[in-house]
Amino acid sequence: MDSRREIITPPNTHHMLLIYRLLFNTLGLLVIAEFIQGIKIDGFYAALIAALVLGILNTIVRPILFILTLPITILTLGLFTFVLNAALFLFAASFIEGFAVNSFWYALLGSVLMSLVSTIGSRFIAGANKQPKRPQYKEVSEG
Numbered sequence: 343m344d345s346r347r348e349i350i351t352p353p354n355t356h357h358m359l360l361i362y363r364l365l366f367n368t369l370g371l372l373v374i375a376e377f378i379q380g381i382k383i384d385g386f387y388a389a390l391i392a393a394l395v396l397g398i399l400n401t402i403v404r405p406i407l408f409i410l411t412l413p414i415t416i417l418t419l420g421l422f423t424f425v426l427n428a429a430l431f432l433f434a435a436s437f438i439e440g441f442a443v444n445s446f447w448y449a450l451l452g453s454v455l456m457s458l459v460s461t462i463g464s465r466f467i468a469g470a471n472k473q474p475k476r477p478q479y480k481e482v483s484e485g
Contacts, residue, residue: 359467359468362463362467363397363460363464363467364390364393364394366459366460366463366466366467367393367396367397367456367459367460367463368386368389368390368393369389370393370455370456370459370460370463371383371389371392371393371396371456371459372386373459374452374455374456375389378448378452378455380443380444380445380447380451380452381435381442381444381448381452382441382442382443382444383440383441383442384439384440384441387440388438388439388440388441389441391438391440391441392434392440392441395434395438396431396434396456399430399433399434400430403430404426404430407426407430408423408426411426424450424453424454425450427450427453427454427457428446428449428450428452428453429449430453431443431449431450431452431456432446432449435449
């Protein structure tokens with residue numbers, strides 16, 4: 343019998359990582375709303391939708407707005423990015439039922455805290471998902 347070795351590949355975990363990040367951001371948004379009195383969320387479902395919408399806005403709209411506002415961002419040495427993030431946070435709250443932000447300043451604080459939560463979550467999830475350095479093999483016999 344001839345035997346050969348095949349590399350064992352883990353299943354595609356990319357989708358699971360996105361779900362983990364979404365859930366982490368959802369929980370982070372709930373915690374932020376609990377401690378910041380100007381940000382209100384009516385429950386887990388509203389927080390989940392808000393985290394999803396914020397993720398989509400940050401992925402699609404934010405880069406476009408960043409490029410369009412690049413001159414003012416350069417003039418303010420990057421501080422205008424905080425204004426951009428707060429505006430997107432406030433924009434998301436304006437049309438999501440169950441998610442409310444009282445003012446721009448609460449949106450600024452919420453967006454900064456949400457950025458920290460997202461960064462911590464991404465690093466935590468990426469660290470927990472590290473692949474082994476050496477590939478694992480299994481023996482395959484041909485008959």
